[in-house]
Amino acid sequence: MPPIRDKFTIHSKAVVCQDVELKGDITIGAGTIVHPKATIFAIAGPIVIGSGCIIEEATIIVNRRKEVMRIGDENLFEVGCRVECPSIGDHNTISARSRVHHTVRISNHCVIGVGCLVVPIEDEVLDDYTIVYGPGAERRKWSGRGKVQEADLRRKHADYLREMIPKFNRLRRGDGI
Amino acid sequence: MAPSVLYHCPCLSTSDIPPPPHLPSSSHSFHPLNTLFFCEECDAVRCNRCVSVEVSSYYCPNCLFEVPSASVRAEKNRCARNCFMCPNCRNTLAAVPADPESGDGRIPAGVAEGPYIMYCNYCRWDSAEIGITFEKPTGLAAQLQKYEDSAPDSLEFDRLKEHFDAFLRTSALAASTSGTHHHSTHHSHSLHTNSITAAASAALARDIPGVGKYNPLARSTTGRGYGKDRSVNKDEMTEYRSRSEIAQTAGAGGGEPDVELMNSLEEVGEVASLEQRWENSWVTPLQTKQLKPIRIPLHSKRSKRCPACTHILIKPEQKSQSVRYKIKLMAANYLPGIVIVLPHMRQLRDELSKRNLGKSVAAQVDEPPPGMVAGNTYEFQLNLTNPLYDPIEVRLSVQRVHVSTAPGGTAEKARRPPFAISLPTAKFPISPFAEAWEYEDDEDMFGVEDDELGIGMGSSLSASVRGGREKDGRARPKTVGVLERKANKTVVGGEVVIGKEAQGNVKFNMLVSYTYRSDDAEGGDLGVHPSKPEIRRFEFYTVVDLGPIISREEARMDL
Numbered sequence: 155m156p157p158i159r160d161k162f163t164i165h166s167k168a169v170v171c172q173d174v175e176l177k178g179d180i181t182i183g184a185g186t187i188v189h190p191k192a193t194i195f196a197i198a199g200p201i202v203i204g205s206g207c208i209i210e211e212a213t214i215i216v217n218r219r220k221e222v223m224r225i226g227d228e229n230l231f232e233v234g235c236r237v238e239c240p241s242i243g244d245h246n247t248i249s250a251r252s253r254v255h256h257t258v259r260i261s262n263h264c265v266i267g268v269g270c271l272v273v274p275i276e277d278e279v280l281d282d283y284t285i286v287y288g289p290g291a292e293r294r295k296w297s298g299r300g301k302v303q304e305a306d307l308r309r310k311h312a313d314y315l316r317e318m319i320p321k322f323n324r325l326r327r328g329d330g331i
Numbered sequence: 332m333a334p335s336v337l338y339h340c341p342c343l344s345t346s347d348i349p350p351p352p353h354l355p356s357s358s359h360s361f362h363p364l365n366t367l368f369f370c371e372e373c374d375a376v377r378c379n380r381c382v383s384v385e386v387s388s389y390y391c392p393n394c395l396f397e398v399p400s401a402s403v404r405a406e407k408n409r410c411a412r413n414c415f416m417c418p419n420c421r422n423t424l425a426a427v428p429a430d431p432e433s434g435d436g437r438i439p440a441g442v443a444e445g446p447y448i449m450y451c452n453y454c455r456w457d458s459a460e461i462g463i464t465f466e467k468p469t470g471l472a473a474q475l476q477k478y479e480d481s482a483p484d485s486l487e488f489d490r491l492k493e494h495f496d497a498f499l500r501t502s503a504l505a506a507s508t509s510g511t512h513h514h515s516t517h518h519s520h521s522l523h524t525n526s527i528t529a530a531a532s533a534a535l536a537r538d539i540p541g542v543g544k545y546n547p548l549a550r551s552t553t554g555r556g557y558g559k560d561r562s563v564n565k566d567e568m569t570e571y572r573s574r575s576e577i578a579q580t581a582g583a584g585g586g587e588p589d590v591e592l593m594n595s596l597e598e599v600g601e602v603a604s605l606e607q608r609w610e611n612s613w614v615t616p617l618q619t620k621q622l623k624p625i626r627i628p629l630h631s632k633r634s635k636r637c638p639a640c641t642h643i644l645i646k647p648e649q650k651s652q653s654v655r656y657k658i659k660l661m662a663a664n665y666l667p668g669i670v671i672v673l674p675h676m677r678q679l680r681d682e683l684s685k686r687n688l689g690k691s692v693a694a695q696v697d698e699p700p701p702g703m704v705a706g707n708t709y710e711f712q713l714n715l716t717n718p719l720y721d722p723i724e725v726r727l728s729v730q731r732v733h734v735s736t737a738p739g740g741t742a743e744k745a746r747r748p749p750f751a752i753s754l755p756t757a758k759f760p761i762s763p764f765a766e767a768w769e770y771e772d773d774e775d776m777f778g779v780e781d782d783e784l785g786i787g788m789g790s791s792l793s794a795s796v797r798g799g800r801e802k803d804g805r806a807r808p809k810t811v812g813v814l815e816r817k818a819n820k821t822v823v824g825g826e827v828v829i830g831k832e833a834q835g836n837v838k839f840n841m842l843v844s845y846t847y848r849s850d851d852a853e854g855g856d857l858g859v860h861p862s863k864p865e866i867r868r869f870e871f872y873t874v875v876d877l878g879p880i881i882s883r884e885e886a887r888m889d890l
């Protein structure tokens with residue numbers, strides 16, 4: 155395996171803290187916030203993160219596959235979650251200390267509950283509005299009611315972080331810019 | 332399991348001497364020190380089994396609203412404000428405005444407008460799934476009251492209540508009028524029961540807000556029944572006719588509808604789980620889509636009284652936000668605390684951590700296997716802590732276990748672990764508890780004379796084993812006796828000799844007796860004592876469990 159070549163493309167409106175571990179070919183979109191102590195590893199293929207995502211402390215995002223790992227817009231990765239999904243849509247919440255394996259693709263408006271393990275042996279796609287919750291990682295379908303409220307809250311959350319984080323952290327800039 | 336010391340409360344038997352540790356009744360008589368109370372009036376330990384409990388306040392665990400006890404019954408023991416549990420996952424529900432019908436997906440600035448839905452932040456259940464929305468985000472329980480009151484089961488209960496209420500009233504009336512003609516002792520008894528039934532019927536008759544207008548039918552029929560009832564025999568009840576046939580209520584009790592439902596079932600999630608169903612107090616719906624949000628059950632703060640003198644042992648502050656107590660007589664503030672340390676376990680643990688070094692986390696062993704190998708001798712240490720502001724002198728004695736010689740005694744003997752415990756029999760001091768320590772270099776007691784040591788107990792072990800220990804006991808560093816004194820702690824060493832064929836746990840009863848002197852009333856923690864110096868004595872039993880005995884074969888297999 156050839157050595158991993160680092161290539162970080164960070165949008166000028168993204169907020170990525172200095173104290174973040176990045177490896178490989180990584181693209182971070184506009185308005186996305188990466189808290190300190192997060193880890194993003196593009197071991198094989200590149201990782202492309204969309205806009206308006208919030209990636210909290212101790213989150214680990216890994217791409218072990220050759221193909222591009224695409225993460226959509228306005229996703230929330232809570233403290234200590236570990237995600238290896240080859241693709242993630244928009245408006246998803248990966249809750250604190252949950253774990254999602256590389257066999258799972260996440261669509262839109264899904265929630266992986268606190269501490270849930272989603273580790274199917276065979277490849278699987280979580281449909282839109284799939285909620286995984288509880289100690290047994292049970293699943294149910296969300297009606298979608300309240301999603302506008304939630305999206306609004308997510309945006310306010312991101313706005314606040316974009317304002318506050320640069321006051322207390324040094325930021326990272328992309329290679330090219 | 333770690334070695335443990337439990338304290339005796341003699342409330343279960345007439346004798347102050349606890350049952351021997353190998354009897355099943357032993358576990359019911361001993362309790363962890365932190366769960367015990369101490370009554371100063373009776374100078375006795377009280378446990379949760381013998382105290383009398385009374386509720387001092389009710390509150391909602393979610394909104395912390397204190398519910399006056401008068402309305403607890405009317406509100407059916409649940410929060411009557413805004414607190415609901417998710418019927419799906421039992422998380423607390425939040426009231427949120429429903430999403431705007433159209434627009435760019437942004438919430439317009441300004442005041443959010445209804446309708447509102449109840450929304451579970453965890454599993455994303457929402458009340459619109461079962462067709463419930465609200466006009467305003469407050470007083471949700473009141474808005475939902477009509478659903479609750481119009482439920483067939485609730486109506487049935489109200490009707491049943493009224494049916495029995497009539498009977499209770501007439502029988503109470505009859506008893507109070509006939510009671511006056513009886514003998515005085517009988518009279519007082521019937522008066523007592525009367526007051527109870529009267530209270531119960533009064534409570535049952537209490538108006539439940541909003542109920543009346545929803546069951547006019549039920550009210551009118553029982554009204555007629557009541558009139559008839561009075562004219563006939565007072566002790567006889569009219570036959571109760573239920574409002575609805577039980578089988579007709581869907582999901583209540585099996586039958587054809589359930590079979591049909593099961594036949595057309597597509598996903599297992601359509602059927603409510605037992606946990607979800609049991610949360611409901613009335614009907615336990617079979618289908619997930621029938622589950623309704625449930626008002627959160629109230630919690631209570633309770634005070635406890637001594638069963639003998641009815642003095643309060645513990646009393647919480649009234650306010651639901653407060654976690655403090657007005658009165659708190661915990662046994663841990665009166666009796667010395669005892670913690671067991673097994674030096675050989677500590678050694679094992681150290682070795683393990685050395686072996687674990689450099690190993691991956693998964694391969695590491697956290698705890699050494701507990702247990703003592705049969706035929707060996709082990710040390711143990713008792714760390715005693717004095718909670719009093721006065722010095723105490725403690726004497727430990729191991730309760731002798733008599734080996735029964737009666738027929739069948741052999742089986743008994745085989746079950747009982749044969750071991751011998753050595754503990755110092757002389758009394759030893761423990762310094763008082765104080766905020767500032769002045770006793771750091773007080774080492775008078777370090778090194779009690781060996782002849783002060785005694786052998787506490789020999790259960791069924793031969794004297795030769797004991798003799799052997801004593802002989803080489805002098806050559807080795809001292810293990811039995813007071814090992815260390817520091818601040819208000821004293822460490823006492825003991826030794827256990829385990830028989831070759833021993834089985835079970837090394838578990839023995841130990842009597843702890845101590846004397847304390849109270850010189851002045853203010854200085855002493857026990858303020859009830861007079862100001863003249865007085866030596867007082869207290870004793871209590873404990874059961875000490877040092878852990879299981881491993882047979883010699885097992886021990887060899889492990890290595």
Ligand SMILES: [Zn+2]
Nearest residue numbers: 340342378381
């Ligand atoms: Zn008791």
Ligand SMILES: [Zn+2]
Nearest residue numbers: 391394410414
């Ligand atoms: Zn409440």
Ligand SMILES: [Zn+2]
Nearest residue numbers: 417420451454
């Ligand atoms: Zn829920």
Ligand SMILES: [Zn+2]
Nearest residue numbers: 370373637640
């Ligand atoms: Zn008492």
